[in-house]
Amino acid sequence: MSTLTAAGSDRLPGPADATRAATRVSGGAGLPEVLLMDEGGVLSLSGGGDGAPAEVAARVGALIARAGIEGQPVAQIEADIRSAKDSYRRLKAAHLADPHPVEIDHHTFWSDLVAGTWPAAARALLRLESEPLSNALSAGNQRRPAPGALDLLAWATAHGIRVGLVANTFAAATTRARLARWGMDRHLSVQVHSSETGHRKPDPALLTTAMTALRADPACCWYVGDSRAKDVECGRRAGVATVVLVGAADPDDRGPDADLCVNGCAELHDVLRHLANPRDAARDTGRAAGWDTGRAAGWDTGERTTEEGTNR
Amino acid sequence: MTSAPPAPPRAVLLDHGGVVVRSVKDPDGLARFATGVHQILADAGAEVPDEAELLADIQAGLDCYKSWKNGNVRRPHPREIGHREFWVELVAADWPEAARTLVGAEATPLCRAMVESRGSKELGPGMREFFEFCAQAGVRTGIVANTMVGAINRDLARAWGTEKYLAVQVHSDETGIRKPDPEAIWLATRALDLEPAQVWFVGDNYDRDVRCARRAGVGRAVLMRPPDQVEPSTRPQPDDVVSDGFGLTELLRAAVQGATEDKGGKA
Numbered sequence: 001m002s003t004l005t006a007a008g009s010d011r012l013p014g015p016a017d018a019t020r021a022a023t024r025v026s027g028g029a030g031l032p033e034v035l036l037m038d039e040g041g042v043l044s045l046s047g048g049g050d051g052a053p054a055e056v057a058a059r060v061g062a063l064i065a066r067a068g069i070e071g072q073p074v075a076q077i078e079a080d081i082r083s084a085k086d087s088y089r090r091l092k093a094a095h096l097a098d099p100h101p102v103e104i105d106h107h108t109f110w111s112d113l114v115a116g117t118w119p120a121a122a123r124a125l126l127r128l129e130s131e132p133l134s135n136a137l138s139a140g141n142q143r144r145p146a147p148g149a150l151d152l153l154a155w156a157t158a159h160g161i162r163v164g165l166v167a168n169t170f171a172a173a174t175t176r177a178r179l180a181r182w183g184m185d186r187h188l189s190v191q192v193h194s195s196e197t198g199h200r201k202p203d204p205a206l207l208t209t210a211m212t213a214l215r216a217d218p219a220c221c222w223y224v225g226d227s228r229a230k231d232v233e234c235g236r237r238a239g240v241a242t243v244v245l246v247g248a249a250d251p252d253d254r255g256p257d258a259d260l261c262v263n264g265c266a267e268l269h270d271v272l273r274h275l276a277n278p279r280d281a282a283r284d285t286g287r288a289a290g291w292d293t294g295r296a297a298g299w300d301t302g303e304r305t306t307e308e309g310t311n312r
Numbered sequence: 313m314t315s316a317p318p319a320p321p322r323a324v325l326l327d328h329g330g331v332v333v334r335s336v337k338d339p340d341g342l343a344r345f346a347t348g349v350h351q352i353l354a355d356a357g358a359e360v361p362d363e364a365e366l367l368a369d370i371q372a373g374l375d376c377y378k379s380w381k382n383g384n385v386r387r388p389h390p391r392e393i394g395h396r397e398f399w400v401e402l403v404a405a406d407w408p409e410a411a412r413t414l415v416g417a418e419a420t421p422l423c424r425a426m427v428e429s430r431g432s433k434e435l436g437p438g439m440r441e442f443f444e445f446c447a448q449a450g451v452r453t454g455i456v457a458n459t460m461v462g463a464i465n466r467d468l469a470r471a472w473g474t475e476k477y478l479a480v481q482v483h484s485d486e487t488g489i490r491k492p493d494p495e496a497i498w499l500a501t502r503a504l505d506l507e508p509a510q511v512w513f514v515g516d517n518y519d520r521d522v523r524c525a526r527r528a529g530v531g532r533a534v535l536m537r538p539p540d541q542v543e544p545s546t547r548p549q550p551d552d553v554v555s556d557g558f559g560l561t562e563l564l565r566a567a568v569q570g571a572t573e574d575k576g577g578k579a
Binding site: 066067068069070119120121124125127128129130131132162172173176189190191192196197209210212213214215 | 352355356357358359396409410413414416417418419420421452462463466476478479480481482486487499500502503504505
């Protein structure tokens with residue numbers, strides 16, 4: 001069963017409902033000129049893994065040994081990395097009450113949150129190694145491309161819709177490399193990452209930067225994210241025309257309502273195709289075995305699509 | 313050598329460009345890079361300068377960066393430029409807002425691609441032998457570099473298999489601190505739990521490296537330069553001059569052997 005809904009409506013499965021949802025959210029304005037996309041939970045999904053703190057701890061242990069200085073046992077390093085990740089999670093949660101949250105920098109994460117109580121030399125070393133270590137920790141979170149994400153991006157750019165990425169990321173270099181590996185980066189006209197700009201969603205600064213870079217009027221933009229508290233809030237503050245929420249409902253995620261809720265990129269793709277050409281899209285969708293059965297079975301796995309751990 | 317060999321260090325800290333690596337310039341690389349930037353801007357729908365103008369702006373930005381670095385070289389605490397600052401202020405200051413914002417958002421990958429476009433790097437002559445000698449002799453090695461993109465240096469070390477020899481890496485774009493601020497060297501000595509006097513510093517120029525070594529109070533300041541490029545009247549002067557990694561290995565070998573012989577004589 002699909003969870004495609006337009007704001008205020010009941011569940012509306014089936015292709016006819018994609019057209020209704022599409023018409024409703026666009027207010028008759030048609031396709032967006034610019035589609036702004038979140039990364040985790042939208043373009044990529046969690047593939048398991050917990051940031052591999054054990055592997056990163058082993059690496060930190062090796063760095064300390066190579067430096068020839070007093071350090072910590074690897075088990076303690078791992079425990080400290082896990083604590084730091086918890087602190088980071090709590091900081092991010094606290095950020096939701098902050099009108100202008102800032103991203104934590106790599107130096108602070110490693111020399112304060114991880115190594116705050118370590119001997120001075122090991123702390124100094126971790127500060128110097130913080131960028132590559134952040135990348136390693138972020139890369140330890142297994143990610144997989146979200147089903148339909150690449151098709152959606154390719155379709156959008158082929159139809160003259162420019163796409164920008166607007167992401168809260170702990171280590172942008174890892175996220176950029178992943179998007180390049182998946183062939184998604186070539187469809188992204190601009191990427192705005194919190195760990196490069198310093199601002200975090202829901203501060204609208206990230207969305208505003210992307211819209212300025214693409215010379216886009218907010219009234220001609222859609223923003224697609226997976227969190228009410230961060231993304232829908234950010235989209236509202238930035239004044240984009242349509243805010244789309246992706247993924248299963250999370251009772252802990254409190255924030256404004258989106259204009260459209262979809263299960264994933266494939267469903268959003270259908271909505272956009274209906275807007276582009278309702279008749280063709282209905283025919284294509286019918287030929288592709290329908291909404292209610294095959295593909296929908298894949299949508300209703302109840303999977304949490306929000307990004308986990310330090311990637312967020 | 314007639315004079316007594318210097319005391320051996322606990323660690324040798326190395327400049328990157330001109331010491332650990334040598335550059336092989338690609339004269340057409342920047343133009344190709346500019347074509348790529350032009351394409352990115354056009355795809356994003358920005359109003360863009362034409363390709364020739366774009367290349368000229370990037371070149372002017374690089375020239376300005378060079379002057380800025382040279383102009384700050386006598387300051388006590390020169391800082392490194394930010395990736396965003398380079399693009400938004402030195403390259404794109406007069407571009408339309410959208411194009412300027414775009415290169416600002418993409419500044420880090422753009423910096424990396426720009427640096428890589430200008431040529432390739434190879435391990436300097438004798439440096440692998442130097443690292444191997446240090447590993448055998450129990451002398452730690454590290455890098456203290458002024459660089460726009462330290463991530464490239466880190467990746468090179470991994471690719472060349474020299475990463476395992478490096479006890480510490482200090483890159484100015486990651487720390488924000490440029491040589492000759494002695495803090496650049498102290499960041500490394502603190503991470504190695506050593507006093508500055510216990511390390512040597514090896515660099516390829518006078519006004520950043522030798523000055524930085526003197527300010528930091530290292531055991532020996534070593535200049536790596538071909539003999540025809542030494543400047544006897546420049547101040548401050550290094551303690552030693554070597555022309556490559558082989559010469560550096562000999563200097564260190566003499567110090568390590570001298571110390572062993574001293575110990576043997578006393579025993």
